[in-house]
Amino acid sequence: MGSDEIKSEYLNGAYREIANLLGSEAALKIHSAYRGQQITFPVQLFSKEYLKKQIAKEYDGGNIKQLATKYGYSEKWIRRILKDYGCEKQPNE
Numbered sequence: 001m002g003s004d005e006i007k008s009e010y011l012n013g014a015y016r017e018i019a020n021l022l023g024s025e026a027a028l029k030i031h032s033a034y035r036g037q038q039i040t041f042p043v044q045l046f047s048k049e050y051l052k053k054q055i056a057k058e059y060d061g062g063n064i065k066q067l068a069t070k071y072g073y074s075e076k077w078i079r080r081i082l083k084d085y086g087c088e089k090q091p092n093e
Contacts, residue, residue: 044072056085 008019011027019027044051055067059082068075 046071052081052085055081056087059087 006019006024006028008016008024008027011019011024015027015031018030046054051071051073055071055078058067064075064078064082068078071078
């Protein structure tokens with residue numbers, strides 16, 4: 001049976017959700033590659049190394065709160081990253 005013949009309502013649980021979101025062909029590929037395995041998707045999409053570089057690049061001296069909101073981390077974590085990169089400006093500088 002080809003992917004064009006498979007309707008999402010024929011599929012079981014998570015495969016049905018994947019088919020509804022991405023199409024039956026994607027659900028079949030995921031089934032073929034990962035069937036029987038438990039898969040957990042991280043909350044954060046980007047790697048921490050990438051985020052650290054992006055945050056250091058986007059930091060303008062006063063946008064810690066915006067960066068925290070944008071990337072889903074606490075302001076404390078953002079400050080720590082900036083300090084590690086040596087680019088956090090102190091108030092009144």
